[in-house]
Amino acid sequence: AESFMVRSVIFSGFRALGLYSNHLAHVLRFHKKHREFYVLTAVGQCFHTYNVKKLGIVAVSNALPEDISSLAADRMLVYAAFGKLISAFAKNKEVVHTYTGHQADVHLLLPFGDHLISVDKDNVVIIWDVESEDTYLQISYDKASFEVSALMHPSTYLNKILFGSSQGSLQLWNIKSNKLLFTFPGWASAVTVLQQTPAVDVVGVGLASGQIIIHNIRFDETLMKFQQDWGPVTALSFRTDGHPIMASGSPIGHIGLWDLEEKKFVTQMRNAHTTAIAGLTFLQNEPLLITNGADNAIRVWIFDVAGGDGRLLRQRTGHSAPPTKIQHHDQSSLNILSAGQDGTLQSFSTVHERFNKSLGHGTLNKTRAKKKGVRNDTAKLPAITTFASETARQSDWDGIIACHRGFLVTTTWNYQRGSIGAHKLEPERFNKNRSLNAVDITSCGNFAVIALSSGHIDVYNMQSGFHRGHYGKDKAHAGAVRGLSVDALNQLTVSVGADRLLKIWRFRSKELLHTHSLPAAPASSLLHRDSGMLAIALDDFTIHILDMETRRTVRRFSGHRGQINDMTFSPDGRWLITASMDCTIRTWDLPSGSLVDCFLVDAAAVSLSMSPTGNFLASSHVDGLGIYLWSNNTLCSLVSLRPLPADYEPTVIMLPGTCPSRENSGLSAPFFIPTIPGLVPQFALPSTPSEDQSKIVNLGVLAQKSTFYLQLENALDSNSYEEPVKLLRELGPSAIETELRALSPDMGGDVRVMQSFLKMISSILQSKRDFDLAQAYLALFLKLHLRFIADQPELMEEAESVSAHLEETWMSMQMLLNQNICLLSYIKSALL
Template sequence: MRNDFVRVNYCDSFYIFQVKKLGIVAVSNALPEDIACLAADRMLVFVAHGKLVTAFARNKEVVHTYTGHGADVHLLQPFGDHIISVDRNNVVIVWDVQSEDEYLQMAHDKASFEISAVMHPSTYLNKILLGSCQGSLQLWNVKSNKLLYTFTGWGSEVTVLQQAPAVDVVGVGMASGLIVMHNIKYDESLMNFQQDWGPITALSFRTDGHPVMAAGSPIGHIGLWDLEDKKLIGQMRDAHSTAIAGLTFVHAEPLLISNGADNAIRVWIFDTPGGGGRLLRCRTGHSAPPTKIMHYGQNGQQILSAGQDGTLQSFSCVHERFNKNLGHGSINKKKSKRKGLKLDTMKLPAITTFAAETARQSDWDGIIACHRGYLIATTWNYQKTSMGTHKLEHERFDKNRALNVQATVVDVTSCGNFAVVGLSSGHIDVYNMQSGIHRGHYGDSKAHEGPVRGVVVDGLNQLTVSAGADRLVKFWKFKSKELIHTVTLGASPSRTLLHRHSEMLAISLDDFTLNVMDLETRRIVRKFPGHRGQINDMTFSPDGRWLVTAAMDCTIRTWDLPTGAMVDCFLVDAAVVSLSMSPTGDFLASAHVDSLGIYLWSNKTLYGIVSLRPLPSDFEPSVVVLPGTCPVQDDVSDEDIDTSSDTMIDYVSKEQLDEQLVTLSLLPDSRWKNLLNLDIIKKRNKPKEPPKVPKAAPFFIPTIPGLMPQFAALEDPSAKEQSKVVNFGVLAQKSNFFLQLEDAWVTNNYTTPLQLLKDLGPSAVDTELRALAPDMNGALEQMQAFLRMIGTMLDSKRDFDLAQAYLALFLKLKDCPSQALSFWNIPLLQGSGTGCI
């Protein structure tokens, strides 16, 4: 079964997707610059970034780099063993792929022929076809560097050149919307098509037997043209919300792959009777940067994200197949479907903030959001992956719509039954999430005299806390809506965040400081200055010990609440607009200015020992590269690494900490603890019954082995009888340990025999010590050498446990008390070991 893959570049790397499921198969290593264009042949993937062309092998590793262009490269064309590149200075260079040498360079005058497209016509050996902004085409032989033919063109800029399934026929797409099927062998136009949606951005032809051509447009529509009947047979309107960047029909299959600037890849299948395509599968993300992100659920696997494109999406931290798109907010979904994507006047603007609770998500909507410049707060259903049924708005604004009031903050109670909405007019309303009915408001007329900047409800639905631009923090009873306490802040608050388990309320102020308030005592317990810009978002760690904040000064700071100190701070390239720590505490998610993705930061304290010492107030953070989708090689040498960093280095203990301390051998206990009990162990393991004599074996006449069996000849009775005297010298072989002791007696270096003894098992050690005795072919000098080895061990205080065990076994085997050691004249042992025996 054939597997088809598609490669898509994004920023400084490219992704490889499997067409079957649109799952990511591989991600290339990152490049120092954004990728301008991408091409591939059977073995390599070529990318242009800046003035360089790079070749990747195995979809990940850079194997070749081609240097020589004086301007940015914008066109690439694989050409057998060569790669053709075109830069903005109108210079064409043909490179040898393997040697990276420049094979040919051609320079064209931009005034007469500015190259805008390049292709290799099928079956045309050593030929390339160039399209220009002036509308003309040129056919070149790159081997001889000769211009073979010039096509006059059609008076419009050539945007696309695509080989048709028929030989000699090329599809030419132009900026005027004209599509020409041209025979380059006879310089004849076979047919013309006019597309009214603007310039042609992409062309592709079906190769499964149907004469159909697909053409892309800058407004996201795809046109389907029948090449046999020469007519338009279908329109795929709003295939993408932005311009079509690429179209490719899968070889010999009715599948069309499209991608656009809306950060989406879609696969269309053509199986309908009318010849049109329907959406088979897609991979989408935000087409505009996110504005607010938040972890959804208690497992930390889903991240809700609201983008400037007006959509609410859910991204999985586990696998892309669990991603969900909850859609775009709309005032009237039925009318929006009838009007279409482009003419939808019922669309709601982007979501500015939202709140979510999973307690009753299976019963009714569990997400509430407020939109930029809109009074209405909308509900969303995660289970149905769509916008909810309620639009929360108080009737007090029905008569006067010119007040320019908008919803600013929202919160959902922990039980999932109620939603609290704060407005720019100072009102705070409570709604039922199941029915959408208004259930009351705080304050006689208004809760605050200015816009509400924050509103939270505690975990038991007993207390509601609100913060307004009037610098007041007010405590309300949730049920009776009665005001019970007020705290005045030093500056206007910008946002609030409550950790419900610890009842700690974090408040960011307009003077770039942070206040942490205890809801039980209703007092400010911590104040954190340090940020040099507006604080964009905050998040608590699951245990409530850390408060992580991000501001427009491009810093992410971690504050330790028990100590009241900043324990971590680092800079990023782009300011963070929103962040969220997972309920499990393993990842921190962040969204950044002008970035479509969501970045995940790993919590290092879960995987190793990290020193979290307080940082000084004048601490200057270092810039940290944003997390990527692939590993990046650091160019920092070992000499440039700051030894004062917070990274903990694994400590390697010395072999001996101090000469005055006793050091053990670290050998298993079974190697030395039972040396004195070997005789008991042998007696215990002795069989209960004596071994039985085997039955008499039957008599067999000896035979000589061979192909034909023959009986062996009888021995000559007159042969001389062998001697029965045994030579015991053969049995008196000395062991390696014995020989090493002899050498150590002369050199006074006992390292080798000690290591040999440490490698032996208990029974072998017992045998070696027994062999030292003179009656076992040993010698008195070897016994003295062994005791001197023990004395060396005791004097150095190393392998102390082995020295004690070996000496105890030696004394037991020789039946010698410790007082008798002095008769062997071993002064080293007497000086070091008498207190240790």
């Protein structure tokens, strides 16, 4: 049990998808050498760097121990505050400085030449020397009279910083001489934003009252005032491309545009974000505005119409509310469909963000939604609770069907067009107090099966949207239907209901074939179509596995201590992976009937999906906006899976970040590190060269014999082949081929060692174990060396001996197989 306490044996964190921005304002940088702008956004414990040109991700920083609370940057470094500490990053990735000294959480940062200014929640201001990490100056304000809420460096003002307060007043300080130069009484409202205007001495001041003040700080003179009607000012920015326009951000996602020459409101950009505008910045001398918000979106707007508002040029968006259901869309494992509490259905690519796409928000009237916009669409649908997708006919008609929270209408969606589909499937025989609980699409893509909370199950044609019948005389179950699946050949439909019954129906005739009682009410069910195994999660936190062919429960799993949120099978049907509200993700091995892997996460997983290729497990979590990928370690390394003890206590594993972790990146050591000769890579220990050491290369080193080769040589004398067989079993296909090629004299081998290999095959056959493995080794050996063996009498003699053993072993194998086939046929006929 101790070996399992370190981490998950099967899964390790790979990366997160769909995370772009949070509530912190973005930071804009200009790279002089690249002649390009970059935008930085905070995402949890790290920050992302995107180029503005394409909004392509350029870098992801190393993760900090806590979530970033403030972000800033100068020409060389990026500064991120977390808790009471501040870290400086070089090259957008690695921490090069850490500043320690605050006694409370830091919430404001301002780079200032060779110094960094930081403010914490206790109202302490510290000015740091960036290189030495020493405190240059510390200022403590009385929180009751002047609580620092904003700060800026006025352009051309040497060594001077302007502080704004929650009380409304402003102070101008010379931080070199540590003197308060001037106090501005303010405008009877808390200062939320301080921003330099394109004019020297003039500052834009945003207030909590929604007022925007354009103030000359040299003469203490207000030049103009504007009033924003949408609440406090969250951000300010000024165009510098020849148009005297100011943009202001609001808490409800609207942006106001103001003309500074005519001193009037120009226009509004409504619903630029679905949450508060966290940051907005006009690019220097360009008609581009960059915005970000807590709705997990970065957007670039272009002002290419004189006097008009900005139009969306490009964006990176994820879910603005946590995903409720995720599922791999096709067999390529490259795309993950995700339905979120924000009402949208999105597709995230596991390869690159440019392949992401949003299928939009559910609506009853697509045409009206296009005209009015999603926010103003009165016919928009609630969030999707569950969906099913099938790619077989997605080029011909809609291939996705979705249920909405508390809603009777089922919607279809078209993946290729990236939009809501043609049909709204609504049973006409019910009143509106019903809701949809489960859906499935047949493997052929022609039919959708829909289950309701009333116990009814209906079938619809996906192409026409027409009703094609229902199960049961009136209803299929006495209570709500909790799970629904159709088998791979459209022969059977299986449903589980709150009435504690599992029912198997004939798909076409709707005839009830079998009823099975469950020990508790089911929460959900999942069918693995290839193997015919049905997993049923019950309300008592146990899982039952039913074989659809024999219609019997073949496995029972217990161990979860909370509601089971989701389940997914591995592609081969060997594993069932489950997620529960107890914050564990467990892997159950069906052949052995045991728990083989378990790990804890900080936030419970609400949905799981194993990729069809088996390389990744995808998960979404409570209150998390991203989708997290876990790599399957068994595909790239030898993993020994053993049943976990009943009292096993899993350890917490951190959710993966937005870039692959270094330990799973697949990178080997640098090429210049010397290695020890052999097929298994081993690095040589550094040694100090002596003065008289020869510089002549010893070519004999290149012809070193591998461990497998030496073991075959020794086995000729001892006649014991356990060690070489054990070693060969641990090697991968390419390594095995390399070893067998090396046995030939042309590759530095020997006829005697080849003879020893054939003896090894005979010993495996005589042991009456690993028959198929011996066949595979022998087939490859003959393929590589057949002509050479035919010319060597001793090898031909040994090959004839192997052939005799092979014939004898196959006869006994065939007899055993025939006996089993007869026995199975007898049992099957008896059951029928």
